[in-house]
Amino acid sequence: MAEISAKDVMSLRNRTGLSMMACKAALAEAGGDADKAEEILRKQLKGKMESRTDRAAGEGRVEVIVGQAAAAIVEVRAETDFTAKNDGFVSMVSAVAKLALSAPPGPVASSPEITAEVDKVRITTGENCSFARGYRIAGAAGSCFGRYVHHDGKTGVLLHATGDIPQDVLTQVCMHIVAADPRPKGVSVNDIPADVVEKERKFRIEQAIESGKPKEIAEKMVEGGMRKFYEEIALLEQPFVMDQTKRIKDLIGPGGTIVSYHRYQVGEQV
Numbered sequence: 001m002a003e004i005s006a007k008d009v010m011s012l013r014n015r016t017g018l019s020m021m022a023c024k025a026a027l028a029e030a031g032g033d034a035d036k037a038e039e040i041l042r043k044q045l046k047g048k049m050e051s052r053t054d055r056a057a058g059e060g061r062v063e064v065i066v067g068q069a070a071a072a073i074v075e076v077r078a079e080t081d082f083t084a085k086n087d088g089f090v091s092m093v094s095a096v097a098k099l100a101l102s103a104p105p106g107p108v109a110s111s112p113e114i115t116a117e118v119d120k121v122r123i124t125t126g127e128n129c130s131f132a133r134g135y136r137i138a139g140a141a142g143s144c145f146g147r148y149v150h151h152d153g154k155t156g157v158l159l160h161a162t163g164d165i166p167q168d169v170l171t172q173v174c175m176h177i178v179a180a181d182p183r184p185k186g187v188s189v190n191d192i193p194a195d196v197v198e199k200e201r202k203f204r205i206e207q208a209i210e211s212g213k214p215k216e217i218a219e220k221m222v223e224g225g226m227r228k229f230y231e232e233i234a235l236l237e238q239p240f241v242m243d244q245t246k247r248i249k250d251l252i253g254p255g256g257t258i259v260s261y262h263r264y265q266v267g268e269q270v
Contacts, residue, residue: 058267062156072100074134108134146170163256184235
C-alpha cells in the first residue's frame with residue numbers, strides 16, 4: 001500500500017474542498033495517485049464537489065502590468081498572508097512585473113534581476129518568498145489588453161484581444177474570468193484542451209452505464225450533454241456574471257476578437 005503523507009492529503013483537499021478524511025481515503029484507494037483520487041471523489045459525489053476544484057492553497061500575490069505594446073502577469077509566493085499583504089512585498093511584486101514586461105514573449109523565467117528583487121523581501125522577512133511563474137505577451141498591430149487583479153491580490157487575469165473593444169469591456173471580461181463558475185477552459189469551444197474533453201466524456205459515459213443504460217445509448221446521451229458542457233466552459237459562450245442575459249461574445253461584439261487570456265491564482269497547481 002502506498003504511503004499517504006499529510007502533505008498529499010492537504011494538496012488534494014485544496015484541489016477539491018473536501019474533508020481531510022475523505023481525501024485520505026480516496027488517496028489510499030487510488031494508491032497515492034492524486035488525479036485518480038480526485039476522480040474517485042467526484043464519482044462518489046456524482047460530479048458535485050462541495051467547492052470548485054480550482055481552489056488553491058498558499059500565500060502570495062498576483063500582478064498584471066500593461067505597457068505600450070506588451071503586457072505581463074506574474075505570481076510571487078510567500079509563506080504567510082501577513083507578508084503577502086506587507087507594503088514591501090506588494091512593491092516587490094510590482095517591480096517583478098515590470099521586469100517581466102521586458103522579458104522575451106512567452107513563459108517568464110526567473111532572471112538574476114527578478115531573484116534580486118525577491119531576495120530583498122526574503123532577507124527582511126525571513127520567509128521563503130519565491131517567484132512562481134510569469135507570462136509576457138507581445139502585442140501585434142491592433143492588439144489591446146485587459147487586466148484585473150482581485151482586491152486581495154490572490155487572483156488576476158491578463159486578456160489579449162484585437163479590434164475595437166472599449167477598455168471597460170476588457171476589464172469586465174477579466175473580472176468575469178476571475179469570478180465565473182465553472183471556470184472557463186478556453187476562449188472558444190475549439191480551444192478547450194483535448195484532455196479536459198476526454199476526461200469529461202469518459203466520466204459521463206461511466207455514469208450513464210452505471211445507471212443501467214447500454215453503452216451505445218449511453219454514448220448518444222453523452223454527446224448531447226457534451227455540447228452543453230462545451231458551452232459552459234468556453235469563455236465566449238458563458239453568460240456574463242454581471243448580466244446573465246448577455247454572453248461574453250455579446251460584450252465583445254463583432255468588431256473584436258479575444259486572442260488569449262491568462263488567469264493566475266496564488267498557489268494553484270499548474
